[in-house]
Amino acid sequence: MDMISILSIIVSSALIYSAPLIFTGLGGTFSERGGIVNVGLEGTMVMGAFAAIVFNLSNADNLGKMTPWIALLVAGVVGILFSIIHAIATVNLRANHIVSGTVMNMLAPALAVFLTKVLYEGKGQTAFVVQNFGKTSFPILKDIPVIGKIFFTNTSAPAYVAILTAVVCYLIIFKTTFGLRLRSVGEHPQAADTLGINVYAMRYAGVLISGFLGGVGGAVVSQSISLNFSGSTIAGQGFIAMAAMIFGKWNPVGVMGAAIFFGFAQSLGVIGSYIPIIQNIPSVYLQIAPYIITIIVLVGFIGKSQGPAANGTTYIKSK
Template identity: 75%
Template structure:
């Protein structure tokens, strides 16, 4: 029994660590698409968030100490917001194709980040490793609960529990506030929203910029809790997995959170596979590709059944 609990605890701890970046980014995509703007540039936003948080961590770690990773989240979110402004201007103001604009962001971000890395770190292709990372924590009080405490609240990820809390807040904002109602109305029928006096362009900008903040935070979490440095492989497909989680969760923050935890578990299999009796003999390569295979399967099986906002991806032109 104790052995089973230990294995389950390892699985849950690892799953939460890998799911935290996906939860934040999937929530960001939900806000953008609820406003009617498709944002396939989440991958690029995560890259920029990861890069900026690591640079901040390396530069000011000795100043802020253990608070540095948390401040790094704020920096990653701020830079991600500024980066997503490119997508907002292109798609909302300049009426560019949403998919093309997001693809450009995904191509631009890694190249820009590696270029700046080489400038800042003596022509190296990656940064140094950070000294102050999130690591693992024991949640006070809850970790003392018999069995459940050792599985869910010991040696676990603090950002994951923050992400779960943010998901609950996002659900409340989208479904129980005036801002959320206006955001959803713009994503469903912008013309009707406009006739009711809602500033459609403002709500669309808000959705995209919020997605930039949360996507940047997601990248910062990934860099400061998993890779612990920045390189070209720090963010490798997590943005697309987060999009799949958003679709699988039917553009609902709580649904996206649950799907992100599932995909985070799939990502963690390559790390913890040797500890799990059922899968320890499976070749590591199969475990490494499992998150991407699952992403493809989810998109194939559910993208036709999941109905997103009615006006998602359509360019809105205000009538005179």
């Protein structure tokens, strides 16, 4: 196999696995930029993955190839509804952010598997979807010499949507009034309040946006990687997305880059045999590599990456 073919396989696989991490990491960025720590991203992804597969199986005959794309939006809405739990707990009830997020992560798999058994005659997993993202070749772009074959042939369309979303999120957070208000709430909520900014509303907005993007991330996993839903469809991707958020320093473009790196690490267990340098390494080591890398990144960077100053704090409006 020539070098261009090897690079094409590496890039394609890395993008497939990085797409859900980009969406979910961006969601976490919005939440934490507003001052709400959201460790419940894993649970949000579970609910998004479940909703997408149920919608896909129910509507594939009518919607055809558009089914997985519409399912992304449905999963995003379900992610919003699920994230309301975290918003109420942390903003209104002033619960500990970590505890609330942990409860979400414990609730989501149990709830989703229970609903799966209710909907599918007691089975713990769904059937496989026929309408899925698969691999896409972009017209015109795929014909560019060298670059076209590596980046735009048999690749992941959701990944390029995720990259575009990261750019849009960067513009929203750093170039709009909404983004300025969200960041001010995450840095100094008291000062933001004195300027007339509704701290509670902004924090709600950050959490709900994170719910939408986390749900979309889960939908990408279930419709491009697992192709069905079970209790093991989401297995740590939410925590890896959090690591990408920290590694990317709460900057959407940085989060995107970190997510692509972690996506590449996740893909090694699948494509390792095609890469000459690591093809002799037992696959089990390549499969655990992304989790080891996540731990190393968190240990090495969590103390050095400074998040929003008021992140994780409870805000009580002064009278």
